[in-house]
Amino acid sequence: MSTGMTGSEQLEAAPHIAERHLRADAQRNRERILEAATALMATHGIDVPIDEIAQRAEVGIGTVYRNFPTKGALFEALLMARIEPLAAAARSAADAADPGDAFVTFVRRLCAEFADFKALADAMAASGIDLSAAKHEISGDLIAAVSVLLQRAQQAGRIRPDVNITDVSAMMAGLSHADPLFMDAPQRQRCVALVCDSLLVGARSLLPQGDLLGSSTPRD
Numbered sequence: 001m002s003t004g005m006t007g008s009e010q011l012e013a014a015p016h017i018a019e020r021h022l023r024a025d026a027q028r029n030r031e032r033i034l035e036a037a038t039a040l041m042a043t044h045g046i047d048v049p050i051d052e053i054a055q056r057a058e059v060g061i062g063t064v065y066r067n068f069p070t071k072g073a074l075f076e077a078l079l080m081a082r083i084e085p086l087a088a089a090a091r092s093a094a095d096a097a098d099p100g101d102a103f104v105t106f107v108r109r110l111c112a113e114f115a116d117f118k119a120l121a122d123a124m125a126a127s128g129i130d131l132s133a134a135k136h137e138i139s140g141d142l143i144a145a146v147s148v149l150l151q152r153a154q155q156a157g158r159i160r161p162d163v164n165i166t167d168v169s170a171m172m173a174g175l176s177h178a179d180p181l182f183m184d185a186p187q188r189q190r191c192v193a194l195v196c197d198s199l200l201v202g203a204r205s206l207l208p209q210g211d212l213l214g215s216s217t218p219r220d
Contacts, residue, residue, distance in 0.1 A: 030067050032057040034081055037074060046075070046124055075124050082120070083142050086110060090145035100158025103149055104196045107168075110146075111175050111192045143169060159199050171195050 036057035040048040050071065054061040068074035089106060096102035143165060150168060153159040175191055 026067075029057070029059050029063050032059060033064055033067055033074075034077060037078060038081075041078075041120075046120075050074075075120075079120065082113070083139070086113065087142045087145040090142065090149050094145075094149040094152045098158075099149065099152035099156050100200065103153040103159060104200065106146070106149060107172070107196055107199075108192055110172060111188065111195075114172060114175075158201060160201055163199055168199070171198075 033053060037048070037053045040053055040056060044052075050064055051061050053074075054064045057064070064074075068077060086109070089109065093099070093102035093106045146168065147165045150159060150163070150165055154161055154163070175188065175195065
C-alpha cells in the first residue's frame with residue numbers, strides 16, 4: 001500500500017517512526033515494571049528484590065534500572081501511580097453537573113484508597129527510604145485538584161461556605177490514620193458518611209450498617 005510519500009520523504013520519516021516505536025516500547029516496559037512491583041509488594045512486602053520484579057515484568061534488570069535508578073525512585077513512581085488517578089478524578093468531578101454529589105463521591109473514593117496509599121508510604125518510611133519531598137509534591141497536586149472541586153461545590157451551595165481545604169485534608173488524614181484494629185471497613189464507611197454530613201449543607205445520611213460491636217472492640 002502506497003504511503004503517498006516519495007522515497008526521500010520515507011527515508012526522512014523512518015527515524016521518527018522508529019523513535020515513536022521505541023518510546024512506546026519504553027512506556028510499556030515502565031508500566032509492566034510498576035504492575036509487577038505492585039503485585040509482588042502486595043504479597044512479599046517492600047523488600048522484594050529488584051530481580052524478581054524484572055522477572056515478573058518480563059524485562060531485563062538493566063531495563064528496570066534505566067527506568068528507576070534506585071529503589072527509592074521506583075517507590076516514588078508507585079506512590080505517584082496511586083495518586084495521579086485520584087487527582088485526575090478530582091479534576092473531572094469539578095466539571096460535574098452536580099459538584100456537591102461529585103464532591104461526596106470523590107471523598108468516599110479518597111477515603112477508600114488513601115488508607116492503602118498511607119500503608120505503602122509508611123512501610124517505605126519504616127525501611128529508611130526518604131520520600132518526604134516526593135510525598136509533598138504528590139500530595140500537592142492532589143490537594144490543588146480537590147481545592148477546585150471544593151470551591152465548585154461551595155459555589156453550587158452544596159458545601160458549607162466556611163469549610164476550607166485544610167479542614168477537608170485534616171478530616172481525611174484523621175480517617176487514614178485510624179488503626180485498622182479499631183476501624184474496619186463498615187466503621188470506616190459510617191465515619192466517612194458522618195464526615196460528609198459535616199461538610200454538606202443540610203445533609204443527614206443514612207449511616208451504613210455493619211457489625212458495630214465487633215468493629216469497636218479491639219481484636220486480639
